[in-house]
Amino acid sequence: MRALSVVEGQAVSLPEADVDTDIIYPARFLLITAKKGLGAYAFADRRTDPEFPIHTDNTRPILIAGPNFGCGSSREQAPWALDDLSFRVLIAESFGEIFYGNCFRNGILPIRLGAAIVAELRGEAVRDAVIRVDLTAQTVATPSGLFTFEIAEDRREALLNGWNDTRRILALHGDDIARFEQGQRRSAAWLWTKEDMDT
Amino acid sequence: MARTLYDKLWDAHVVAEAGDKALLYIDRHLLHEVSTPQSFEALREDDLRVRRPVTQLAVADHSVPTHDRDAPIEDDQAAAQVALLERNCAAFGIEYLPLAGDDQGIVHVIGPEQGFTLPGITLVCGDSHTSTHGAFGALAFGIGASECSTVMATQTLWQSRARTMRVSFTGRLPRGVSAKDMALAFIAAVGASGATGYAVEYAGEAVRALSMEGRMTLCNMTIEAGARTGIVAPDETTFAYLRDRPRAPAGDDWSAALAYWRTLSSDADATFDREIAIAVERIAPHVTFGTSPDQVLPVGATLPAGEQLSKAMRYMGVERGAPIVGLAIDHAFIGSCTNGRLDDLRAAAAIAQHGQVAPGVRAMVVPGSMRVKAAAEAEGLDQIFLRAGFEWREPGCSLCVAMNDDRLPPGARCASTSNRNFEGRQGVGARTHLMSPAMVAAAALAGRIVDVRDVVT
Numbered sequence: 217m218r219a220l221s222v223v224e225g226q227a228v229s230l231p232e233a234d235v236d237t238d239i240i241y242p243a244r245f246l247l248i249t250a251k252k253g254l255g256a257y258a259f260a261d262r263r264t265d266p267e268f269p270i271h272t273d274n275t276r277p278i279l280i281a282g283p284n285f286g287c288g289s290s291r292e293q294a295p296w297a298l299d300d301l302s303f304r305v306l307i308a309e310s311f312g313e314i315f316y317g318n319c320f321r322n323g324i325l326p327i328r329l330g331a332a333i334v335a336e337l338r339g340e341a342v343r344d345a346v347i348r349v350d351l352t353a354q355t356v357a358t359p360s361g362l363f364t365f366e367i368a369e370d371r372r373e374a375l376l377n378g379w380n381d382t383r384r385i386l387a388l389h390g391d392d393i394a395r396f397e398q399g400q401r402r403s404a405a406w407l408w409t410k411e412d413m414d415t
Numbered sequence: 416m417a418r419t420l421y422d423k424l425w426d427a428h429v430v431a432e433a434g435d436k437a438l439l440y441i442d443r444h445l446l447h448e449v450s451t452p453q454s455f456e457a458l459r460e461d462d463l464r465v466r467r468p469v470t471q472l473a474v475a476d477h478s479v480p481t482h483d484r485d486a487p488i489e490d491d492q493a494a495a496q497v498a499l500l501e502r503n504c505a506a507f508g509i510e511y512l513p514l515a516g517d518d519q520g521i522v523h524v525i526g527p528e529q530g531f532t533l534p535g536i537t538l539v540c541g542d543s544h545t546s547t548h549g550a551f552g553a554l555a556f557g558i559g560a561s562e563c564s565t566v567m568a569t570q571t572l573w574q575s576r577a578r579t580m581r582v583s584f585t586g587r588l589p590r591g592v593s594a595k596d597m598a599l600a601f602i603a604a605v606g607a608s609g610a611t612g613y614a615v616e617y618a619g620e621a622v623r624a625l626s627m628e629g630r631m632t633l634c635n636m637t638i639e640a641g642a643r644t645g646i647v648a649p650d651e652t653t654f655a656y657l658r659d660r661p662r663a664p665a666g667d668d669w670s671a672a673l674a675y676w677r678t679l680s681s682d683a684d685a686t687f688d689r690e691i692a693i694a695v696e697r698i699a700p701h702v703t704f705g706t707s708p709d710q711v712l713p714v715g716a717t718l719p720a721g722e723q724l725s726k727a728m729r730y731m732g733v734e735r736g737a738p739i740v741g742l743a744i745d746h747a748f749i750g751s752c753t754n755g756r757l758d759d760l761r762a763a764a765a766i767a768q769h770g771q772v773a774p775g776v777r778a779m780v781v782p783g784s785m786r787v788k789a790a791a792e793a794e795g796l797d798q799i800f801l802r803a804g805f806e807w808r809e810p811g812c813s814l815c816v817a818m819n820d821d822r823l824p825p826g827a828r829c830a831s832t833s834n835r836n837f838e839g840r841q842g843v844g845a846r847t848h849l850m851s852p853a854m855v856a857a858a859a860l861a862g863r864i865v866d867v868r869d870v871v872t
C-alpha cells in the first residue's frame with residue numbers, strides 16, 4: 217500500500233450531507249472488475265450538473281466533504297475512484313464506517329474534525345488556499361490556522377509505513393491464529409466438522 | 416462482570432489484542448461476484464492461498480438477470496463478472512452455488528437458508544447488509560474488497576470494539592405493521608448516522624415474537640442507521656429455523672452447538688452505552704419520502720413543509736406539506752435481502768389476492784432465492800401474484816441495486832421493499848419509496864401509496 221505522511225495542496229468543497237457510496241460510485245459501474253481508472257465513473261450522475269464541484273480532471277488532493285460522507289454500500293470502488301481522482305485526504309465531520317476503514321486500506325487519509333473547523337476549511341477551499349496535512353504531527357494547517365486531529369495509532373502507523381494488512385497479520389500473528397484454531401476445534405467442534413471429515 | 420451478547424461474541428473470537436483493537440477470528444465468509452474480483456487479484460499479487468476454503472461460500476446475485484435463466488447472460492460485463500467469480504472459486508477451492516442450481520439466491524438469503532449462518536459465529540461479506548445474519552445471534556458485518564482478501568488469507572480481521580446500543584421493542588405489533596416498519600421507525604428515531612460506531616442489539620417481546628424472516632429484516636436495515644452490525648439473541652425460533660438445514664450441525668454436533676447457543680444472550684445486569692425503547696403499538700406502516708432511509712414518516716403523515724429537505728424532495732418530485740397517501744406510483748418491487756423471503760412473499764400475496772395491479776403500474780416479485788421461489792410456488796403464491804398481474808421472476812438483487820437489466824427510467828416512482836432510497840439506486844433519476852411488502856402490494860393494486868390497514872379486512 218502507498219504510504220502517506222504529508223499532503224499539501226488545494227482542496228475541493230462538497231458540503232452536502234449523507235453523500236453515500238452510490239453517489240460516489242453508481243452501482244451500474246460495479247460491473248467493471250478493474251481497480252484502476254475508476255475516477256471516470258465517480259459521481260457520474262452528479263457531474264451532469266455544471267455546478268458540481270468535482271471534475272474528472274481533478275488535481276486537488278484534499279476533499280472537504282459533508283457529514284456522514286461515504287455512508288451506505290461497502291463498495292471499495294468508492295475510495296478507488298476517489299484515489300483515481302487524485303484525492304489523498306478527506307475531511308468531514310463524520311464518515312460512513314465501512315468507507316472510513318476502506319480509505320486507510322488504499323492509502324487515503326480520512327480526517328474527522330468538528331463542524332466549526334470543517335466550515336473554516338471549507339472557506340479556505342473556496343478561496344483556493346493551500347492546505348497542508350501532516351499525519352506525523354496530526355495537524356491540518358491553513359494560511360490562517362492550525363488544527364490538530366485524532367486518529368487511531370495503529371491506523372496512523374500503518375498509513376505512515378504503507379503496510380499491507382494481510383502480510384502483516386500473517387507475519388506477526390501466524391502462531392496466534394494457529395493457537396486459536398486449535399482451541400476452537402475443541403470448544404466448537406461443529407464449526408470444523410467438514411475439515412475433520414476431509415482430513 | 417456482566418457482559419452483553421456483543422461482548423460474548425467478541426470475546427470468543429479474540430486472536431490477539433493491541434490497544435483497544437483486537438484481531439478477530441472470522442468463522443464464515445460469504446462471497447458474491449461484485450465485491451470479490453479485486454480481492455482474488457490481491458491474493459494473486461501477494462501469492463497467497465485461501466486458508467480455510469470450506470469456511471467460504473460464493474454465489475452470484477447482484478448482476479444476474481431475473482429472467483431467462485437457462486440462456487447465457489446477455490450483458491457482456493455481467494456475464495464476464497459471474498464467470499470470473501466461478502473461475503476464481505475453482506482456482507482457490509471455494510464452493511460456488513451455480514446460477515442454474517437449486518440453491519442460488521441473494522447472498523444474505525442463502526447464508527441462513529443453507530445453515531451456513533449460525534449463532535455464535537463471526538461472519539463477514541463484502542456487502543454492507545451482512546448485518547442481516549446478526550438475526551441468528553452471530554457477529555456479522557460488511558467489509559470492503561481488501562478486507563475480503565485479508566479474511567481469505569488469514570481468517571482474521573483487526574477490529575475496534577463498538578459501543579453497544581440496545582433497542583427494545585415493547586408490546587405487540589398491530590395488524591398491518593411489520594418488521595420493516597419497526598426497522599424504519601428505529602431509523603427515524605436515531606437518523607441515518609445515529610448508530611454509527613455502535614453494535615445494536617434488538618430485544619423486547621416484539622422482537623421475540625418475530626419470525627426469523629422478520630428478525631433478518633430488522634438486522635438487515637441496521638446499516639441504514641449507520642451501525643455495522645445488529646444482533647438478536649438466539650432462541651427456540653432460531654433453533655427451529657436452523658434444525659436440518661443443509662450446512663447446519665447435525666447429530667452430536669447439533670446437541671453440542673445447541674448447548675452453547677443457549678448461553679448466547681446479554682446478562683440480565685449487563686449495561687449498554689445507549690438504550691432506546693420503542694412501543695410497537697404506536698408504530699404505523701412507514702414510507703420513505705426522500706433519498707436517505709431516515710427521511711421516513713408514518714403513512715398517514717404529511718411531508719415536511721420546511722426548506723431543509725428541499726433537495727431530496729425535489730429529486731423525489733414530491734411537494735412540501737403534501738400527504739404521502741395518494742402519491743401515484745409507476746412501479747412496485749417486492750424482493751431484496753430485506754424482504755425477499757417466504758414470509759414477505761406471503762404478506763404481499765395476502766394483499767395481492769384481493770385485486771389487480773392498477774393500469775399503468777408495472778409490479779414485479781423477485782424471490783430472494785431459488786429455495787424461496789420453490790417454497791412459494793409450492794404454496795401457490797406465484798399463481799396469486801400472476802393472477803393479480805405481478806411478474807414472477809428469478810432470484811437476484813434486481814431492482815434493489817439495478818445492476819442487471821431491471822432498471823427504472825428517470826422520474827419513475829417505485830414502491831419498493833428494498834433497503835435504500837438513495838438517488839439513482841433503482842436507475843438514474845428513479846424515485847424510490849421504501850415500505851413493507853404488504854404496503855407495496857397494496858400500492859401496486861391502488862396505483863398509489865395507500866395505508867394497507869385500510870385495505871385489509
Ligand code: SF4
Nearest residue numbers: 544751752812815816
Ligand atoms: S438485495 Fe440489495 S441490499 Fe441486498 S445484497 Fe442485493 S443489492 Fe445488496
